[in-house]
Amino acid sequence: MGQNWSPKSALTGSHCKIQAAASVSPVTKPFSRDEETMAMGQALGEAAFYLRVSLRKTKSLRQILMELQLLEDFLSKHPPSLAAKYFPTTAPSEPLANYMDLEYVGTISIGSPPQEFAVLFDTGSSNLWVPSVYCSSDACADHQRYNPALSSTYHGTANNISTWYGTGSMTGYLAYDIVRVGDIQVPNQIFGLSMYEPGSFLYYAPFDGFLGLAFPRISFASATPVFDNMMSQGLVFQNLFSIYLTPDEEKGSFVMFGGIDDTYFTGNLSWIPLSSETYWQIKVDSITMYGRPIACPYGCQGILDSGTSLVAGPAAGINNIQYEIGATQAKNGSYMVNCSFISLLPDIIFIINGIQFPLPPQAYIRQLNDGSCMSGFEAFSLHTTAGDLWILGDVFLRRYYSVFDRANNMVGLAPAL
DSSP states (O other): OOTTOOOOOOOOOOOOSSOOOOOEEEESSOOOSSHHHHHHSOOOOTTOBEEEEEEEEOOOHHHHHHHTTOHHHHHHHSOOOTHHHHSOOOOOOOOOGGGTTOOEEEEEEETTTTEEEEEEEETTOOOEEEEBTTOOSHHHHTSOOBOGGGOTTOEEEEEEEEEEETTEEEEEEEEEEEEEETTEEEEEEEEEEEEEOOTTHHHHOSOSEEEEOSOGGGSGGGOOOHHHHHHHTTOBSSSEEEEEOOSOTTTOEEEEESOOOGGGBOSOOEEEEOSEETTEEEEEOEEEETTEEEEOTTOEEEEEOTTOOSEEEOHHHHHHHHHHTTOEEOTTSOEEEOGGGGGGOOOEEEEETTEEEEEOHHHHEEEOTTSOEEESEEEOOOEETTEEEEEEOHHHHTTEEEEEETTTTEEEEEEBO
C-alpha cells in the first residue's frame, strides 16, 4: 500500500448483481487425439490432474445497458481504447468499455474459509484481482468483495497495483492467500485487491474481477500468475490449459487446466509457435475474403485474448471488412449489419502458419436481443516492431477450440464442435 494509504472501515458485503455459477470436473485420464499431443505435456505426479472449470454464459454488459436504456449514453461518454490494455498509458481513468460483449465467467474462491468470486479468465492479462472491502467505488459496492479480516491465511503487503484493462485501470494493493480454482488449491498466491475501480462500467459488469492467464513478463509488480504457480507446484498434469467457448448453454463453456478434451473439436489441433512470450501472440500471414487479401496483406501479429469480446485490428483493414460486409456505423459507434444479408456473406479467412482458419458470417456477426445484427469487428490502432497488431477475441475463440501450451510456447487450434 502507498505511503498515505489507510484502510476504510469494512463495508457491508453484497452479492454480485448477476451471479455466475461454476462447476468443476476432475478428469483422471488425459483427453488427447494423438501421441504427439500427449508427449507435449509432462506428468507431474499423482497429485496432478486435469480440471475442467465450467464457465457460465451471462448477460453481457451491452445487454444489461440496452435493457436499462443506457447503452447509447454510456458509449458516447466512454469510447473504448483497446490499445490501453496492451500498452498502458497515464491517461485519465475511463470505464473498461472493451468488455461490452463478454458473456463467459467462472467462479473461484480465495481465503480460509473460502470467499467466492465470479471472474473473467483472461488470456490477455496476467494478474489476479478482485474487489476488496476497502474499495469505496460504486462498482465495488454491488459485487462480492474480499475481506482480509475473515481469512486466517491472508498475508498483506505494502505494494500497490494498478492494472489497465482497455480504457481504464483498477488500483489497489497486493496480498497473498490460498486461491482455489475448482479442486486445485494454490497456496500463498499473490493477488490484487482493488481500492478503486473507475467509472460505472464494473457496477453493471457480470463479474467481480479477473484471473489473468498470460505470461509473467506482463504481470504488474512481477506478481506470479496463478497458472505459473499451478505448474511450479505440480498441480496440473500437463503445462497447458485449453478453452472452449460456445453459445450453447447445454454444451457449456469451460477452461480446462492441464489437459485437452478432444470431444469438443473436430480433426487435429494445428500447432502455432508464439512470436512473443508476453501475451499469447502469434504471426498471422494474411486475412482474406473471396480469395484475396482484405487485411494484413503482408503479415501482422495476432493475440488470442479471451478477455476481449470482438476481433480488433488497424482501421484500414477493419474498414475494408466493414465495407465488404455492408456494415454501417450507428450513433453509438457500433457497426450494424442488415440481418437478412447474413446468409449471403462470405467467410473471412485468417491464414496462420500457412493454415486457413475461416470465420463464417454466423460467427462474425452478432444477433442482439433487440433483433438487430452487429459486426464482430472493431478498429483500434497499435503498431509493434513485429507488425500491426490484431486481437482475436471471443468472436474467433468461439469458433476454435484453443490450447495454450506453456511447455512448448505454442497455441493449438481446431474447429470447435
